[in-house]
Amino acid sequence: MIIDLSSIIKDYDGSMQLCQKCSFESTDFLGEEFSFPDGLLVNGKITNNTKSLQLQANVSGTVQVHCARCCKPMETSVNFDISEVLVRDDNADEFVDEDVVVFSGYTLDIDDIVINNFLMNISAKFLCKEDCKGLCPECGQDLNVSECNCSNDEIDPRWAALAEIMKNSDTE
Ligand SMILES: [Zn+2]
Ligand SMILES: [Zn+2]
Structure with a gap:
């Protein structure tokens, strides 16, 4: 989402509210694909504190991922806060640093900021349910869904003996 900052850039100690549902491309991170079927709600404000702009917002919505154990597609809700310092530099291309976001001109694309913050905030692994048994x-x-036979490879010796007796009695 592109934000028009022209009204606030010269308005020292001014602020502007931000409350918008944004759509995001799905993103790949560490082999997992995250998609946002309903977009994310970005709710916050940008304030001008003379030297720089400060972006503070809460982001919430639904993310589609795959369960880390059984690989089933699943949805989970996300909710995190963003706090970034925005520095204007007309000689630089827009980029998101660890400490600051550099932008040029009068507009700022906040997609990278939101996605970067999302990736920093996600918990290690998503599970479809806490006790997901996963795949064999x-x-x-x-x-x-159901047990498989792989774990039954080792037959209890007592049953093995019984099976032997049954086999013998069959052939008699
Ligand atoms: Zn699962
Ligand atoms: Zn199996």
């Missing part, structure tokens, strides 16, 4: 490493069966 042998056959790929979704163990939430």
